[in-house]
Amino acid sequence: MSTSTQGKKVKIGVLGASGYTGAELVRLLLRHTQVEIALLTADRRAGQEMRSVFPQFSPFALPQLVAIESIDWTKAALDMAFCALPHATTQKVVSDLLAKAPNTKVVDLSADFRLADTKAYAHWYGHEHHAPKLQQEAIYGLVEVHRDKIKKARLVANPGCYTTCAQLPLVPLIKAKAIELDEIVIDAKSGMTGAGRAVKEEMLFSEVSEGFHAYGVGHHRHMAELDQEFSLAAGRDVVVTFTPHLVPMNRGILSTIYVRGVGGKTPADLHTILASAYAQEPFVHVLPFGEVPQTRHVRGSNMTFIGVANDRVPGRAIIISALDNLTKGASGQAVQNMNLMLGFPEILGLEQVALFP
Amino acid sequence: MSTSTQGKKVKIGVLGASGYTGAELVRLLLRHTQVEIALLTADRRAGQEMRSVFPQFSPFALPQLVAIESIDWTKAALDMAFCALPHATTQKVVSDLLAKAPNTKVVDLSADFRLADTKAYAHWYGHEHHAPKLQQEAIYGLVEVHRDKIKKARLVANPGCYTTCAQLPLVPLIKAKAIELDEIVIDAKSGMTGAGRAVKEEMLFSEVSEGFHAYGVGHHRHMAELDQEFSLAAGRDVVVTFTPHLVPMNRGILSTIYVRGVGGKTPADLHTILASAYAQEPFVHVLPFGEVPQTRHVRGSNMTFIGVANDRVPGRAIIISALDNLTKGASGQAVQNMNLMLGFPEILGLEQVALFP
Amino acid sequence: MSTSTQGKKVKIGVLGASGYTGAELVRLLLRHTQVEIALLTADRRAGQEMRSVFPQFSPFALPQLVAIESIDWTKAALDMAFCALPHATTQKVVSDLLAKAPNTKVVDLSADFRLADTKAYAHWYGHEHHAPKLQQEAIYGLVEVHRDKIKKARLVANPGCYTTCAQLPLVPLIKAKAIELDEIVIDAKSGMTGAGRAVKEEMLFSEVSEGFHAYGVGHHRHMAELDQEFSLAAGRDVVVTFTPHLVPMNRGILSTIYVRGVGGKTPADLHTILASAYAQEPFVHVLPFGEVPQTRHVRGSNMTFIGVANDRVPGRAIIISALDNLTKGASGQAVQNMNLMLGFPEILGLEQVALFP
């Protein structure tokens, strides 16, 4: 059985190790004292060494990259599989894996299992879900909100980077009925790694450096995830305005969130609610009232920084949250989920201090 | 008298030539067929050549930098002086200049003459205005809004970069009574040259590259200028929410603006209003409905690009405007003002095509 | 007939307008007073507007993009065609074009016609040249070295960006027999647009920002071009050491060149030779002895800046040259060639002042 703390390390697989979230998982897991990286997959790079794909791992001994179809999941006997595969392929892979190795636990970093509602999934993704049973089993892995369920889960859907950054400051305020639900505006800005390692013209250095732009205006898929979680927190339907932008930097998401207090709640009251909600959380840090965070100060760490300030329009507050999209926004949160699922201390392997400058 | 088109070129002075807006003025004026750069000032660099301060001008013959106090304004006999000096110093310099050379025209790029209301000035800047008479004489130089007054002006207050970027999309909508005035949110993002060449720790490369942050949250001075112009357009007080952010790039401002249509106005209606308002303007280009601009596509040009898209929240629109903060946001607009004031064709010296990539 | 200066503008075609050198040609030609952009090709984007491919051109009227195979060269009746196509395709296109429209002049920006020696071509490119006759006709278009031949040429091979940056400082020294030919080391650094708009993983923003590396160490194709021109200048075989590197910036090449003076020539003597060689050149500027250039100060301009300094090792000099790889290193030089070939003043359309900051 796979829990832990005996001398024996648990066996980990990273499916999709040639992408950025895969590399980030390897970076974190190499420093995790209780795990052994036993399997790395990368279909197009199968047969190559990880160092050919990510030279930063040259000094480390790591398993050779293999193709997913070549794996015997029973023999692999993984304690935990991280799925960092492109959308849609994931559903089939996780189905196969869990059919053959039902004791393996899975954290899926794609969007495939994030929506609990099959209709919402079909609406946003344009096809029926290929693994509806697993979709029902999957737990949404925003630790600070769903920690107890995650501890008992076999399959966790790791939240999106934008949505993590927006939910952490908003969910406690929505639950506390402290803000007007129909006026929430989330203006989000992300570094380029949020788009992954996909080879597209619009991701070329010369297309994105020295400039700034919005994309997916009015219709970004992450909205479905926000709708689900905000509505859950509110106990009614909530639809927010959300605009993502691309910043010429590698890592980091910053969300500037515009809200109006209700029931006489001032911005300072909103700050108090957040500070209190996160007082014991290891990876959410609420700055003193009036101070706002910068993405660079959480770079490479699993921290989320949150600031609350007065808007000049009476009754309105400006809330700013910042995290590293590859760490707390993806692979760090995945390791945090793993720690809960395998009974490890939650912060194991996630103690990195932010790299600034 | 100084108007133009005879063989003789008009004499131009740039006060404050060692800053970025000064350099941008020189870049533009060197290609302007009707002007001669006759005077360049830079107090701390007086006695040096412009090429020591900005090596890109090495191939060009330019006057040596002089200190302002050493100038005899009567002898200088400038047709036009551009004032690109730090805030507050400007008031005294312009007073002196116009006292001694009343026929010289002035475009001031600082914030000193932008606020017409003496009380508003004192409130935002913490002291009485030092040249209240000139403050009354000064015309606010947003060409697309105040073109006729500018043509007759002796002293023009060149608008701020953030405010130009926000006013161009909003003023026509406000005038058309097409949007809810109490719910306007402007989330603005600027490149680093917007902060000028001031030597401060927070402007160092390693402090600002690879990261993103907001600043002046809830209390940025540019708000006063927005209040004045939006209230003027609306015929009542308008107070907007405005948050500036810094992008790790040199040039560009992008404003993401959230509005709600009134009187049944849809986002497509707002687009029509803007497209119609700017159909004949040489420096404002409204993209097809649903398309949004990127700062890189106006880099180094005097263009403003505006896009309008549907928000997913019914009745709300997302409007995005982009310009180069040093060109249309400062020195390009100043040359545009000069062209009007001296009777030149408005686009002279401003025909640069954007530099992308 | 196509020469010039009457009211009638000459007809220009840009083949390969969807790449960066194509866009740079359009940027420059839009400001050229004697030309009309009559034809733009882009095979994969045929049928689209230029503004879809490069939104910075939205405000300008330009012909729709067409596929090369759809063109009737006789009807097109171009005065000048710029070929900005990928390597190898060019040979066939230029052959066809000149067969059907023998009066059209061509500047080819690819490497296809740069090597005069058919054996050298086959060696470096791995196949026989497909248009050996044209290869013999083509003139190597480094204006400052081959100006007279270019004026009479029908087909000019526009030099590479790295090689232009290395040849301008070295050719006069080699011709003057002022430096040791067997010890030349050229350490070159280029911005990312030098690699074009090709969609490759190693060109993604996140692969190249925040880092620096060399590539093609010991075997870069540009070496063939250097060999040819340096040997020609020396009257004997010259083989130099050349290492290209990638800088996380869009535009610019800087070459740091290590040489040893011969015949008692000091670094100051080398400076004198260069300053004298380029005293009358509009696009090469030699800085005062001891000063060295920065790429940012030539950005977007057609200038090359050259500096010469003492090495601490006696007898050795460090020479640094800088240019914009898309302008003097490609499209600007191509326009300069066109001006010579069509009898226009050499600087027409190339008067842009560098864009800094």
Added chain:
Amino acid sequence: MSTSTQGKKVKIGVLGASGYTGAELVRLLLRHTQVEIALLTADRRAGQEMRSVFPQFSPFALPQLVAIESIDWTKAALDMAFCALPHATTQKVVSDLLAKAPNTKVVDLSADFRLADTKAYAHWYGHEHHAPKLQQEAIYGLVEVHRDKIKKARLVANPGCYTTCAQLPLVPLIKAKAIELDEIVIDAKSGMTGAGRAVKEEMLFSEVSEGFHAYGVGHHRHMAELDQEFSLAAGRDVVVTFTPHLVPMNRGILSTIYVRGVGGKTPADLHTILASAYAQEPFVHVLPFGEVPQTRHVRGSNMTFIGVANDRVPGRAIIISALDNLTKGASGQAVQNMNLMLGFPEILGLEQVALFP
């Protein structure tokens, strides 16, 4: 006495904690299992919290910043002091500290104690050394070369970043008499943090982004350090050519080194010598022959990557080394020195995996 491994942690002071090397020390020491950060100094920021100066440390408990003059070194009873102060101030501070607390060990990150020769120091720095006795006592802290002496040292002069990057590939080759000593060319490129947090115009974002340049051409102070160590390794005077450049990135140094083999040594032979010299070193990794490193793949780690390739000029090799200037080039190496001086395992606190992307 202070060595280690009992439960008790050793007491560490960081003098000059408000600079980048200070912050990097804190980042590393926070993860070091055997140390306690007991003292942080920053003269201009005395009385402030470290989180005001470097917000990334907000989640951590750290001592308040104090002024150096306020410290009683005897009471402070530090086991180890890291000196990350500006040049020259260091000499006095270390003298005072060691006079009052002779059992404290010191790693000095400035250049003050790197030159053993008093004349060389006076020549390069323009004044006599203020602590000549300590200058004699100090050990040059390039661990891979001087490990045994460092273990017994009380005062270690931490090497410069450029010089570490150049020495690691060259010292073994010089010792092996494998390369021509009079033809070594080192073309070095550094990220901006190499210049520290000094507030200077030339370090502003807009002055250094989107461009590339050399500086200190022919006369950079780091040369003195190279002269000393290369001459020591060679047993004769060695003077190399060295040119530093600035790359628009935060972290990283890459040295492109041009050498000629002697005694029939081929580039492959040079590779063998280096691979063999560093086979057991934890922080130097020699890539397979022909592969070259990138700075981004060592970012934030204490690794140096070295590659060796054939030059096309027979007999010559191109050697490229890469490290993070703040880690192996400064604070990481300082911690490595501390580990040796205090008897800890050499890699403690330095196990970070590089952060890419």
